[in-house]
Amino acid sequence: MNQTYINELKDHIGREVTLKGWLYNSRSSGKLVFLQLRDGTGIVQCVVFKGNNEELFENAKSLGQESSIIVTGTVKTDDRSSIGVELDVTGLEVLQNASEYPITPKEHGTEFLMDNRHLWIRSKKQNAVLKVRHTVVKATRDFFDDNGFILADTPIFTPAACEGTTTLFEVDYFDDDKAYLTQSGQLYNEATAASFGRSYCFGPVFRAEKSKTRRHLTEFWMVEPEMAYAQLPDVMDLGEKLIKFITERVLNDRKEDLAVLERDVSILQAITAAKFPRIHYDEAVKLLQKGFAKGEMDNNFEWGGDFGAPDETYISKQFDAPVFVHHFPAIIKAFYFERDAERPELALGADLLAPEGYGEIIGGGERATSIEFLEKQLIEHNLPKESFEWYLDLRRYGSVPHAGFGMGVERATAWMCGIEHVRETIPFPRMLNRLKP
């Protein structure tokens, strides 16, 4: 079928083309109808003049929002158009004249829009956000594929928890055991890294936390690279390169979408040239305590605790670029982290905090290599050793220093877009209290 896309119209000036799409909005005056047509690649104004064809004019005038239409017309440049061109309509085929489309060009509330998420994703802003998501995902895959990583996806049904049992969704199906939806592919990544050297998994993960904040989803997507013969600094190097690569790609490929979102791109541009600061947990604690002394923080942070959302925001605001915090107290981290040789109470973990208060977008570190240490850890964390025998095998047969991290796609996308809530960065968000549509 002959079809031209709206983002190609500039190459067809003066020619007659056929556009296929949906009516985004329309306006009419006595002798003119303006049809805003969208086709997924953009929106263009199509002009119907009564004097040219009265039947066509009446047809165009009667169309409801989101009617599916095929429009034929001549491409003309016009300074009044936001994309520089518009269409002089010569033909109109109506596949369906829709009426009473629920989402109007005016404001709506969150609940209503979420209930209509299947339609909401057609609107300009949501469309732009999801295109940025696409580019974040594509850039991420390209980055790893082009840097010697092998994609090796990990299971979604798992027999045991990665880091504890309280946050898991239980699935009642398998005969032998209870199964759970995965919260991370990390443990399996350690196995694939020992096969491929460098590997990554990319898929959905599930957390049964009762969190309802703008940074949390019940089901979200995470990319997790793992490298054999790698240590903590390698994790930070890789994370920094990845974030810069994604940022450059988004700036380059999604200019129009960032403009739709009114994103201040200067902040993103600055990131690509910056060196990401790396601060020790001790140093981060000092920053927070100084902040309290200055009256900029409500609570005086005590060494040993995990950062809350306000703490992360405060730390990240002290820097222009994303900042790594490393060497956390082991007690607040998962059982599999390698310990600092000189201060064994510290885990070799690193979190990357995004600027502008978007929170942790990368979390990872160096994994423990000693089987004796891990056996002790399993006991201390009350985890069933039998379930982890395969994991311990990785230390029995060719244990090497290895390290990796996870990046949350939605948080990264929210930050790129400069939007408030991660729920808009995934086509159909699953949250506490949100299962439909």
Add this chain to the structure above:
RNA sequence: UGACGGGUAACUCAGUUGGUCAGAGUGCCGGCCUGUUAAGCCGGACGCCGCGGGUUCAAAUCCCGCCCCGUCAGCCA
């Protein structure tokens, strides 16, 4: 799970010392306008005021219970 805010037309909201109090705008329908950009102007239809109970001559408004949503926090990533 807690604190705070909220639930009135399809949508976004106004309206609570209890009494012409069922309101506006948007959308929809009809009319006018060759250049609109969330178009404008004129007219029209649209309601069990979240649910249940109570107080009262009288409740959207006061009281009790419940449900739902949002923001933040906690938990987490």
